[in-house]
Amino acid sequence: YPEGKDERDGYPISSDYGGLAMIEDGRLLSRISVCRLELSSPHGVIRCCGIGGVGTRPGSGRRGLARSLLREVHRVERAAGSRYSLLYTSRSIVAHGLYESMGYHDILDFPRAVRRVPTDHHYECGDDFEWGVATPPDYPHLRIIHSVSTHGWSGFTPRPPGWTPQHGDVFLLKERGKPSGYAVIERQGTSTACWEALATDASSSIELLRRVEAEGRGQWLVIGGGPFRMWSDLLQGPEWISEETSWGVLMACSLQENKSREELVASLGAGDVRRFACFALDTF
Numbered sequence: 221y222p223e224g225k226d227e228r229d230g231y232p233i234s235s236d237y238g239g240l241a242m243i244e245d246g247r248l249l250s251r252i253s254v255c256r257l258e259l260s261s262p263h264g265v266i267r268c269c270g271i272g273g274v275g276t277r278p279g280s281g282r283r284g285l286a287r288s289l290l291r292e293v294h295r296v297e298r299a300a301g302s303r304y305s306l307l308y309t310s311r312s313i314v315a316h317g318l319y320e321s322m323g324y325h326d327i328l329d330f331p332r333a334v335r336r337v338p339t340d341h342h343y344e345c346g347d348d349f350e351w352g353v354a355t356p357p358d359y360p361h362l363r364i365i366h367s368v369s370t371h372g373w374s375g376f377t378p379r380p381p382g383w384t385p386q387h388g389d390v391f392l393l394k395e396r397g398k399p400s401g402y403a404v405i406e407r408q409g410t411s412t413a414c415w416e417a418l419a420t421d422a423s424s425s426i427e428l429l430r431r432v433e434a435e436g437r438g439q440w441l442v443i444g445g446g447p448f449r450m451w452s453d454l455l456q457g458p459e460w461i462s463e464e465t466s467w468g469v470l471m472a473c474s475l476q477e478n479k480s481r482e483e484l485v486a487s488l489g490a491g492d493v494r495r496f497a498c499f500a501l502d503t504f
Contacts, residue, residue, distance in 0.1 A: 239273065240292055242285045250276040250285035254293055255504045256302065260377040260497075262489045269297040269475075270504035271307035274315065286315070290322055298475045304488065305475055308503060310467045319471055325481035327490045328470040328498055330415075332444035333455040333462045337412075339438035343430045346395075346423070351431045354390040354402060361392065361399040369418040374489025375497035388500065391435070393419070393428050400424035403432050403447070404500050412436040415500035417447040429454055446499045470498060 239253040253273035258265050271293065276285050294305060307324070309316055345351075354362060363383060370377040393401035401419035405412060414432050419425035429451050433441060443455060448462075455462060472484050485491050 237296075240289050242289060248277065249280045249283075250289055252286070252289045252293060253504075254297070256297075256300075257306075257376070257380075257504070258378040259304070259306075259488065260374050261487060262374060263487070265378055266303050267301055268304040268306055269293070269300075269302040271305055272504045274307075287318060287322065290318075294322075294473075294475055303474070303476055304484075305473045307471050308468060309471060311469055312467060316469075316471075319473075322473065323478060324471040324473040325479075325484050326469045327472045327481070327485050327488060328493065328496065329465045330445045330468045330470075331448050331462065331464045332442055333448055333460045334440060334442050335459045335461065337433055337436040337439060337441050341434065341437045343434055345430065346427050348396050349424075349427050349431075350394040350397070351391060354392040356384070358390075358392050358399070359384045362390065362402050365399060365402055365418055365420055368420050370497045373495045373497045374492070375495075376499070376502040377497045388416075391431065393424060393431065395424055395427075401428040403428055405432065405435050406500070407439075411440040411442060413442040413444065414447050415442075415445045417450065418499075419450075425450060426454070446497065449494050 237254070239251060241248055241252075242250040251273060252271065252275075255270045255272070257268055257270050259268050271290070274286055274290070297305060305324075307319065309319060311326070363379065366379060367377070388404040388406040391403050391405060392399055393403075400421065401417070401424040403414055403417035405414050407413075412435060417428055417432065419428050429443075432443070432447075443451060448455065470490075472488060472490075474484065474487075479487065490496050
């Protein structure tokens with residue numbers, strides 16, 4: 221079915237389809253969304269497809285609809301040259317078992333650290349730094365910071381040309397007037413979360429964490445995924461509670477040949493988690 225737009229969360233969809241649907245007597249029973257993306261691996265940049273929006277209408281389960289749609293997506297994407305299929309899910313849902321039965325394996329967990337930031341939290345900000353909400357003219361700087369910070373990494377390092385943030389508040393850090401880091405902050409009720417943050421050098425990285433903590437004043441602050449790995453040495457204090465796993469997981473399946481989890485992790489470069497780019501804005 222056509223999506224009617226050129227991008228989903230910044231990633232280009234196919235020119236001929238944005239997913240598949242199962243329809244019976246004019247009623248939508250099941251659907252699946254697809255985008256195409258590139259992934260950096262130890263063997264170079266490879267083409268993959270991203271699976272999202274897998275859903276089945278209540279009352280239409282246990283008919284193998286989602287399995288049939290996934291199987292068809294695999295066929296189409298294999299013919300189109302995609303080497304791997306990727307998706308985000310949770311080990312706690314039934315669909316995880318479906319994905320495993322179709323050759324998917326967990327390749328990346330999303331650890332996190334949580335703390336309650338006091339309302340009167342005070343920090344010493346660096347005199348050489350500026351901090352503010354990023355605006356559209358700043359977006360090219362975000363792409364440059366992402367490219368510089370993840371150079372030589374595996375994972376979602378080749379973001380599409382013209383990529384822009386699709387959700388969350390994006391803050392830009394400058395050192396002596398030069399952009400040196402950014403963070404994506406999401407606020408939900410009594411919590412503030414940061415699942416994407418990057419800095420071009422060590423001093424900017426430390427300052428970035430201080431600024432993120434300040435944004436979470438009076439709330440529960442969650443540092444997860446890539447930022448957790450970047451700041452893991454700084455999140456060891458008694459005020460932080462760390463969890464090595466969370467509800468989310470990135471799964472992968474080889475479309476060209478059967479591969480074990482170990483083979484997938486090695487092929488995609490997900491073994492070195494500190495150098496595998498997978499952030500909040502890499503979802504699809």
